[in-house]
Amino acid sequence: MSSEDICGLGPPPVLRPRPTIEDYEHDLARMRHPGHDALGHLRDLVLIGLRAGTIGVEDVYRRVRPATIALTVLLDAGVDQAARALAGRIRGGAGGDVGRWAEAVVAVDSWPGSLHSLLRGEPHSGDDPPLHALLGLDDHLWRGANILLVLAPPQTLPRIAAQAAPMAATGAVVGAPRAVRNARALLRIASHVPLSRTIVDHALSPQASARVRIQLASNPLTPNAVLIRLLTFADREPGVAAAISLHECAPPAVRLAAYRGVHDPEVLAQAGEALRRDADVVRQVHTIASLAAHEAPLAYALVRDAHPELPTEARLFAYAHLARISGVEGVWTLEMNRAGSLERMHPAVRASMESGSAVPLLEAAVADPYRGMNQDAVTAVRALRREELLDRPFPWLDDASSDQDSPHKSGQSAVRPVTRPPPH
Numbered sequence: 001m002s003s004e005d006i007c008g009l010g011p012p013p014v015l016r017p018r019p020t021i022e023d024y025e026h027d028l029a030r031m032r033h034p035g036h037d038a039l040g041h042l043r044d045l046v047l048i049g050l051r052a053g054t055i056g057v058e059d060v061y062r063r064v065r066p067a068t069i070a071l072t073v074l075l076d077a078g079v080d081q082a083a084r085a086l087a088g089r090i091r092g093g094a095g096g097d098v099g100r101w102a103e104a105v106v107a108v109d110s111w112p113g114s115l116h117s118l119l120r121g122e123p124h125s126g127d128d129p130p131l132h133a134l135l136g137l138d139d140h141l142w143r144g145a146n147i148l149l150v151l152a153p154p155q156t157l158p159r160i161a162a163q164a165a166p167m168a169a170t171g172a173v174v175g176a177p178r179a180v181r182n183a184r185a186l187l188r189i190a191s192h193v194p195l196s197r198t199i200v201d202h203a204l205s206p207q208a209s210a211r212v213r214i215q216l217a218s219n220p221l222t223p224n225a226v227l228i229r230l231l232t233f234a235d236r237e238p239g240v241a242a243a244i245s246l247h248e249c250a251p252p253a254v255r256l257a258a259y260r261g262v263h264d265p266e267v268l269a270q271a272g273e274a275l276r277r278d279a280d281v282v283r284q285v286h287t288i289a290s291l292a293a294h295e296a297p298l299a300y301a302l303v304r305d306a307h308p309e310l311p312t313e314a315r316l317f318a319y320a321h322l323a324r325i326s327g328v329e330g331v332w333t334l335e336m337n338r339a340g341s342l343e344r345m346h347p348a349v350r351a352s353m354e355s356g357s358a359v360p361l362l363e364a365a366v367a368d369p370y371r372g373m374n375q376d377a378v379t380a381v382r383a384l385r386r387e388e389l390l391d392r393p394f395p396w397l398d399d400a401s402s403d404q405d406s407p408h409k410s411g412q413s414a415v416r417p418v419t420r421p422p423p424h
Helices: 021-030 038-052 057-062 067-075 077-094 098-110 115-120 144-151 156-162 177-190 197-203 210-218 224-233 238-245 252-259 265-289 293-304 312-326 329-339 347-355 359-364 375-379
Strands: none
Touching: 021 038, 038 057, 038 067, 038 077, 057 067, 057 077, 057 115, 067 077, 067 098, 067 115, 067 144, 077 098, 077 115, 077 144, 098 115, 098 144, 098 156, 098 177, 144 177, 144 197, 156 177, 156 197, 177 197, 177 210, 197 210, 210 224, 210 238, 224 238, 224 252, 238 252, 265 293, 265 312, 293 312, 293 329, 312 329, 312 347, 312 359, 329 347, 347 359
16 A cells, blocks of 8 residues: 555546646645645646636636746746736736735745735635645745746835845844845845846845845856856955856856955865866967967967867857968868868858858857856756846746736637746
């Protein structure tokens, strides 16, 4: 007999092709075993129901609980009509009361009830809060507070920060419950996603605490441009420098710049070990880029003798510079010798051979020679770290829909293949 049967819970329910909100509530009550992926199952059930038209936006707003699961609808590109309608419904429910928005953002990730009850400040009246559905939340980078903050008025985050602790300027007492809750909420928001321009602007402001900046600097999806701006705090906030120097997805040039501001011996040792190979690459590229036309033979030799695992972007930059100072023929020879056959040569070099021009090389070489050098770590999250996502954190969000989403749009959309929102 399985542990589920011993507990009287039975095996976890399976997803249905046309689930209703009653199915959601049934499954919510059954998925109480720690081995059940309640969060993933319930989120998928809602998305399937929205696509099939068997669950409506009003169901999601009033009956899906906990509220954080309802908010994940806004992260899915496959239910854009429903997402727009739900965003409008949320804005309509909260109104323009910044205080209400602030309370909702701080509370949402532990709120047991629906979005409707959250925005009204009325906890679910049931005897058994369904917080077991959030057991898998730590496996994801997104948080309901970050999602809700995208929809909130711009004054919401400053309101939360003004009541956070420690805040000597506002007289907030460190031990006051509201001050503690708000301070913890700010740290959670800065370290999770979706990130938005509001969060970044706050973290970079004098009013933000160093702890918020450290969390943002440690967030794996913080864009490179934001990390560069955070470097301006590194000299007086060593924790920021340490976080960026250890950031696995940041370009080596940014990490090296932060490394110079690290003072802690243990962090220096850890970051130094991680950056050693990248530092060698940076020095190689710097040397090649500094050579003039009369030093072309030296540039050729340096590229020829470069480490076999020199990252693609760095190699292309070196090729482009060599082509500028001595012509493209030497680049063709180098790449043929490296690749071993025409088929295995980089497409940009083959295009250069076909056209007899250096233009394909120059177009392929990135302007920043350090971008992408830590290729293995960056590739998987590059699309999610784009700076433009700060202004468009939802896949369905655009200029026309970001200001006013109608609360009365239909939440039904065509049936599409089911995909979970990305784990980050």
